[in-house]
Amino acid sequence: MTRLLMLVEGQSEEIFVNQTLAPHLAAHGVYAEPILLWTKRLPAGGGYRGGTSNWGQIRRNLLPLTRDSSAWVTTLLDFYGLPEDVPGYVEAMSPGNPHDRATQLETRMALEIGHQRFIPFVALHEFEALVFCNAQVLAHHFDRADLKEKVEQIVKMAGGPELINHGKETHPKARLQSLASEYKETSDGPTLIDKIGIPVIRAACPHFAAWLERLEALGKET
Template structure:
């Protein structure tokens, strides 16, 4: 069994790794362990965790994870939406490129900036909630609002989930909150993701699929 550490932004992503991602990676020999970015390190006592405010904060947490990794693979699962502007590659993103081209540019620059062979950067397009648009039935069911399925399907079927843009009112999470005021990321997000399943997400989200392909390759390398 190979070990892999995933740096995530918060408890929702941590739960996704433990309850959804682990189901597909453990059977192929990858012991996957999430670690939440620390927002404040306290010398005596528990650290404050959750939220990504700057590249420096991310880099410091990642440095500690890499130091304790023992050479195991270290990867990330952070959102492209609202990614701090000081992240490597953000100011040099290709103008007019597709969302995937832009995020892959940032990932390449991030890998160069970190400079560790066992670090595999992954930045979700555009955020975790995009994957919940891989299925047009599950979210209305989880929120017990089946009468909104048609409106939700109009969005989910109109474009690939990873192409839903990152505008402050049109990002995947903002669309969910506008349509389903009772939506709570920590409660409904992992539940919906588990019901949708990784195969459906991979089929609709090629950038996410590409990351999982690399994790699968790590299992057999």
């Protein structure tokens, strides 16, 4: 089985990998292990995890993973809130197709790390966009029939879950919290995504689908 080390931005992503993505990839011969990003290490040991503040921090977390010669490495980071000093960020914020811009950003990250087993991934525009892939599941989860139409309208106006923009008040997580004040990031998010399921998500999110296809193919690597 192919080993895959996945640097994730927060606890929600870590739970998603353990609960939903890892079992899916295991069926393709890929063993995925989430690694929660360190934000600060203390001299006495331990420290703080979750979130990103600069490219140096991300790079310091990635480089030790690339030294594992028997594993592939990937990331699960949000496009929204990504540090401005990440290679390719300025170009990625210019007008154009968001999917193309995210792919260009990932290409720059790969060049900066320079590791042949590194597959960077930046979620458009935020991990929580995956929750918008099935309005019915969201409405049923919160026992709110009115949410179905509201969520469907948001997705329709944006052009797809991954295209829900990254404005301060309109990025996916902000919209979820506005729609359902009871929404809890680390419990409701991963639970909803697991209920929606990988097949529905990959059909609705082409950028995620392309990444997933690459990860699945690792199981065929010799």
